[in-house]
Amino acid sequence: MSAPVAISVFSKENPFHAKLAENRLLNKPGSAKETRHFIVSLEGSDLTYKAGDSLGVFPTNRPGDVAEIIERLGASGDELVSPAMLKLAAPITLREALSQRLALSGPTAKLVNTLLAKTTDAAEQARLSELVKPEAKEALAGFLDEREYTDLLAEFPHAKLTPQELVDHQRKLMPRLYSIASSAKLYPREIHLTVAVVRYTTNHRERLGVCSTFLAERMLVGETFAPVFVSDSHFGPPEDPTKDAIMVGPGTGIAPFRAFVQDRVATGATGRNWVFFGDQKSKTDYLYQEEWENYLVKGQVSRLDLAWSRDQGEKVYVQDKMRASAAELWTWIKNGGYFFVCGDAKRMAKDVDQALHEIIAEQGAMPIEQAKDYVKQMKKDKRYQRDVY
Ligand SMILES: Cc1cc2nc3c(=O)[nH]c(=O)nc-3n(C[C@H](O)[C@H](O)[C@H](O)COP(=O)(O)OP(=O)(O)OC[C@H]3O[C@@H](n4cnc5c(N)ncnc54)[C@H](O)[C@@H]3O)c2cc1C
Ligand SMILES: NC(=O)c1ccc[n+]([C@@H]2O[C@H](COP(=O)([O-])OP(=O)(O)OC[C@H]3O[C@@H](n4cnc5c(N)ncnc54)[C@H](OP(=O)(O)O)[C@@H]3O)[C@@H](O)[C@H]2O)c1
Numbered sequence: 001m002s003a004p005v006a007i008s009v010f011s012k013e014n015p016f017h018a019k020l021a022e023n024r025l026l027n028k029p030g031s032a033k034e035t036r037h038f039i040v041s042l043e044g045s046d047l048t049y050k051a052g053d054s055l056g057v058f059p060t061n062r063p064g065d066v067a068e069i070i071e072r073l074g075a076s077g078d079e080l081v082s083p084a085m086l087k088l089a090a091p092i093t094l095r096e097a098l099s100q101r102l103a104l105s106g107p108t109a110k111l112v113n114t115l116l117a118k119t120t121d122a123a124e125q126a127r128l129s130e131l132v133k134p135e136a137k138e139a140l141a142g143f144l145d146e147r148e149y150t151d152l153l154a155e156f157p158h159a160k161l162t163p164q165e166l167v168d169h170q171r172k173l174m175p176r177l178y179s180i181a182s183s184a185k186l187y188p189r190e191i192h193l194t195v196a197v198v199r200y201t202t203n204h205r206e207r208l209g210v211c212s213t214f215l216a217e218r219m220l221v222g223e224t225f226a227p228v229f230v231s232d233s234h235f236g237p238p239e240d241p242t243k244d245a246i247m248v249g250p251g252t253g254i255a256p257f258r259a260f261v262q263d264r265v266a267t268g269a270t271g272r273n274w275v276f277f278g279d280q281k282s283k284t285d286y287l288y289q290e291e292w293e294n295y296l297v298k299g300q301v302s303r304l305d306l307a308w309s310r311d312q313g314e315k316v317y318v319q320d321k322m323r324a325s326a327a328e329l330w331t332w333i334k335n336g337g338y339f340f341v342c343g344d345a346k347r348m349a350k351d352v353d354q355a356l357h358e359i360i361a362e363q364g365a366m367p368i369e370q371a372k373d374y375v376k377q378m379k380k381d382k383r384y385q386r387d388v389y
Contacts, residue, residue: 052236253343278307330363
């Protein structure tokens with residue numbers, strides 16, 4: 001059973017300023033992915049954590065993006081502002097607000113209305129009027145999805161927002177959570193993370209995920225600090241060490257299961273471990289390959305099923321591997337095994353959930369309605385846990 005975690009003086013409200021001890025690329029050359037292993041040092045704090053917890057990180061925005069907005073506003077950055085969302089006791093500089101306190105992405109429909117009210121240019125007025133028409137709701141949502149604040153300032157320069165007007169439309173810059181990929185039993189003064197660096201293109205511009213690139217590029221190992229906090233979770237390995245654990249974690253979803261296995265090995269848990277991992281290509285995207293292979297050789301992981309989605313023409317996903325071993329999976333579950341899923345919520349976790357229901361119905365020879373009840377009971381008993389995002 002996991003030991004209760006002592007209350008620290010550090011929390012979301014009073015984050016610890018931590019240094020990075022390591023920043024290592026996990027993918028091999030030729031990969032389409034950029035997944036990084038970070039080690040966050042807990043030295044100087046009384047923070048502790050348990051397998052299944054997440055680390056909250058407060059990022060800052062990219063200086064280049066901040067400078068671009070300041071320039072488009074025709075400001076210096078030293079102007080004092082008091083963003084409506086922040087409810088500050090005293091104003092702060094525009095630069096500080098844009099760097100540390102406000103999100104630069106996710107512009108709202110309200111901003112489009114403000115731009116329309118303020119622009120002095122006929123062509124801009126015409127474009128904005130089209131966008132705010134009641135029948136153009138979908139088009140407006142699509143338009144906003146493709147843009148950040150800086151794009152709107154660039155496209156509608158005649159609206160000439162003041163710094164205060166802009167910041168009043170912005171949302172708070174929120175901390176991001178990352179599943180902890182290490183066990184405190186092995187690494188009491190470190191937290192390991194497995195982070196996919198987010199990069200994509202919209203409106204012909206490369207977009208960079210704020211926090212994943214903050215960790216990857218703006219945090220300098222051993223030098224700069226990031227405000228962090230441990231987010232307690234109900235997600236965690238079986239309390240009973242004799243229970244079997246089935247862990248399904250493609251992509252960065254593998255992170256907490258590295259922690260679970262480390263934890264169960266460190267405590268001498270006798271329950272078996274079955275890991276399902278998947279990613280694009282076996283040659284370049286096998287995260288923590290040596291560690292998994294060592295666990296397998298030592299029998300600390302009993303089964304390791306790998307789903308490489310782009311090694312062949314047809315996609316192979318973790319749920320295909322589950323279906324291929326349906327009988328054995330059912331035996332583990334029937335005998336009290338725990339089933340864990342971590343990673344993408346939108347597609348993967350839904351499809352894995354569906355596969356789990358089908359496997360239970362088929363292998364347990366029960367109608368799908370009864371399989372649904374079986375899964376509901378597993379959830380109640382904490383035998384089916386998900387950490388999806
Ligand atoms: C409990 C929990 C645990 C998590 N654990 C991990 C983990 O272990 N590892 C990990 O890497 N992440 C994890 N995440 C996700 C993490 O919190 C961040 O959401 C992620 O790193 C992206 O943050 P960012 O600031 O880099 O990107 P943001 O600046 O927040 O940008 C991400 C946003 O960009 C948009 N976007 C992204 N890709 C595209 C695209 N292709 N096309 C159009 N728009 C797109 C989407 O709107 C998306 O929400 C976890 C989340 C939760 C809630
Ligand atoms: N746009 C989205 O909806 C979305 C969702 C999750 C993650 N992401 C982004 O992707 C980046 C990397 O995330 P990640 O490394 O954790 O994982 P990931 O790249 O999303 O996926 C890891 C593996 O899961 C596979 N996969 C895709 N759809 C699946 C499904 N329905 N069921 C099971 N497996 C499926 C992927 O295959 P293929 O890619 O070959 O299909 C890949 O092999 C991050 O930047 C994250 O933000 C985007």
